[in-house]
Amino acid sequence: MDEVRPEGSSSCSTEAEQTQSRDTIVETAPSFSPSGWCPRELAFAPFVPLVEDQQQKEDKRVNAAGKFSKYRAFVRKPLVARLTKEIVETYQICNPQFKYSEDLNPKRFLTSPSTGVLNDGYDNLNSDLILTVNLVLIHVEKSRRYTVKDLLGHGTFGQVAKCWDSDTNSFVAVKIIKNQPAYYQQALVEVTILTTLNKKYDPEDKHHIVRIFDYFVYQRHLCICFELLDTNLYELIKMNHFRGLSLGIVQLFSKQILCGLALLKDAGIIHCDLKPENILLCASTVKPAEIKIIDFGSACMENRTVYSYIQSRYYRSPEVLLGYQYTTAIDMWSFGCIVAELFLGLPLFPGASEFDLLKRMIEIIGGQPPDYVLRDAKNTSKFFKCIGSLQNIEISEGSKNGSVYQALTEEEYEARDLKKPSIGKEYFKHMNLEAIVSNYPYRKNLPQEDIAKESQIRLALIDFLRGLVEFDPAKRWSPFQASKHPFVTGEPFTHPYRPSPETPHIPVVQNIKVDNHKGGGHWFAAGLSPNVSHLQL
Template sequence: MQAAVHQMPQMLPQYPRQSLNGVINGAHIVPPTPPVATRKRKRPHQYTVSYSEVQEVDSEGKLREVIVIDDTPPPPTISPATTYTNGFSASYQPPQFSAPIRTRARAAAEAQALSASTSSVAIIPPAPKKRKREPVDDAHATITKKPVTIVQQQQPVTTTKSWASGSGAATDEVSKGPVPCDDKEGHYIIVPDDIIARRYRTVRLLGQGTFGKVVEAIDTQNDTRVAIKIIRAIPKYRDASKIEVRVLQKLKERDPMNRHKCIHLLHWFDHRNHICLVSELLGMCVYDFLKENEFAPFPRQHIQSFARQLLGSVAFLHDLHLIHTDLKPENILLVHSNFRSTAVPVPGKRNVPPRMKRVLQSTDIRLIDFGSATFEEEYHSTVVSTRHYRAPEIILGLGWSFPCDAYSLGCILVEFYTGVALYQTHDNLEHLAMMEMVMGKMPERFARAGTRTKPEFFKEGSRLDWPKAKASRQSKKDVRATRSLQDVIPPTDIINRHFLNLVQRLLAFDPSHRITVREALNHPYFSLSIAEEI
């Protein structure tokens, strides 16, 4: 391209013609004073050339950079969709008196139009759209791209890396701009058919807790169904999940055949700031089964099977100097949720038709959720365990260790027998009062230790200060309604007598007098053969 520059002739002001000696017709006169200019004198015109850099596709389909001089017309377009008038395309008209003003934006737009019309492999970025799935991760999904107009600017492509720390492999995730994937609380937004880590396709949400969410997914590499625990994108939960990963890796290392019924970690990785733990897909948790079964108790032979497996799992943890600290029915999964339905009479009601009760076909279970698990030699937080399964030494601030797991197991076994939680309270003093209703008065030595750490719970003589004056009528009623353990598990036969004794030793107030889980496995209760019953 060339710029044509025309030098304009210099225009001089028209003054009366003068001779060199100032004489007109032989007479000497004074030369007239030139008129005063009414505007500033023009400076010599400075010619500058402005240019911009654009990209074009040449006749061979190759992209090249071209410098466009701003005082020349743009290159003619050759798009077959362009209409021509007088030898010029409709997108450009010849200048009338001067070249049109060319801006960088206009040059870029016209170059993009040329590229889009002449190249058979024009690169068109996808238009922004709401997140349905991650395009980069979904190897089987079809990405629909919307055409862009010739004046639309290309959107920057942001590349982020998510390092799969558990497997040592890295996954590159390319997304066009930031795509929201979390809610305001840091939970991952679950979308059906979402592809996670280029491998796992989500199916449905299985559950949600404080830590995050658990989803069912299909492992596209081997076409198997797995469960993925997706931790909230909050630092404290991410840190706890890394501890859980360390624990799970140790459990799998020490028990590769999984004889001790703890969940096995298959894979873990960091996906969009969420730690993800992949494990085998199991059935529902024991609590959900109880709930869907209208909180009907389990048959006694099932309780014995559950107790043996749970004590074995926790004994394995304790042998590794590991305390679970959060044992509860929600953290016990059935391997298979299959059941049969049978009609059972409603107790205490003769003329009421029998109701249908679900009976499990398999009692195989797995212990899960090691997010709060703590090694004995490491830091112990002040409060652990879910309220209903919390040991008295934790409530009194006396410190805790392996026996707190044994206490939680005692509460769980009673719940299996009755169908409902043994302690239903949310107040520390009320909880201790209910414990005394179930197990009798605290041992004096244990009560004196509690008086030193929680004097507000005791009165003179190291006796529990219940009820306090501020206690509500409902609270007093709930404590009075709490039955003793012998009333809850009546020793009507040898099975119940041994079961009652086992639970009493697991629920002992003083942790130093509480039976260990390893000792409990040798309890006479497990030598009994319990006949199948509803």
């Protein structure tokens, strides 16, 4: 590196003089000319302060309020920074005529695998659109552009990307569906149901249902634009190391979920996949504890229930498990499982198989599904054996103790299927609902007075769960009935809650096109018309 020396200095000066010179040297920054070539002076010039003359030093000693001398030098950044992330600026200092296009930047792939093999190279072997950072998804008809910034998640349906909406100058979540007809049709169900819920049933956004902003087709992929939300409840439990949340938070979340389920019941819509992963916190800092229900891709109309394999296993209702006709009551069962998991930090029924799932239900709740369900369900013989005459079912239903059905033991199941059923790990020391909730550890250093208060709330929680994880779907509480429970309202719990009977409700579904086409596909099975061009988002 060349030294910049003051006038009169000699290149033959002693080492001591050179050291002193470096301490007292004055650098005069060379003037920069665009046509000049001076990379050393500009790009790599050392930091050297201006030096005061002797008179200025004397003045500073005399005047305590003397001013500090001014410095004039170039800020020298680390060499690694200048040759990596600032390499373009370094080149431009060396050669002002140098220009670089961002199109030459290497692509950062968000989709894996990232090799294009389908759809003219736009899709990978899984039929997923290959996403890269700053890829622009264009809605041609509306001239809207969504710039991909990050990948939020992926699943069997496709991917969810965090995108920048240039029209609103805000981030949104865009769900990019796989380029396959079945997933496309299933996603159209979500578009229609959510649009109807948002526009017709919840125009003021008060019922904790995710908002849909836009939908379009890009490179043969259906893209659905939603409001950007935050962490889901499963991740929240995970961040808490799978310890239960406080009862106050559980009550707050329960009230909001019930509000959303009440809206779905009024609209005659079954969510069919309610679980902690599908309930997200809002990103707003104004309402940090607000949540919303998402993922209506498996939803259907209550009067058109065709599919039997629905609901995630831990949250699957007995009637779905047994192959019995189902209603919006299956969402209330899932809701009960979610409430229990929020408090316990672990699933209430973590069955490793359907046999294990039903076995845990019977042990924890007590009893079993009513005989009228077992008589008409398609899968009863997989889990139960008949020990009486089917003609006596009506008599057994009137009896508190009698039943003509008995659950198979593990040995009986193995003898019939010639294989052992998968049995999961036991997470709780106790195997009944009351003991599991009552004996869950209290927070450390909790005052005795607070323990007494929480004990009362736990009793309310047990009673609340009893009305939700009820084997009989006809007796299971509705969203409206559950919303009046003391656990939700915060009123003192003094005795078991007995909800007032509900007036039979006929869902109002005239806002959703119903197609009686008998063809297959989730679209028709949901009772919806594939023509969604009339929907205004």
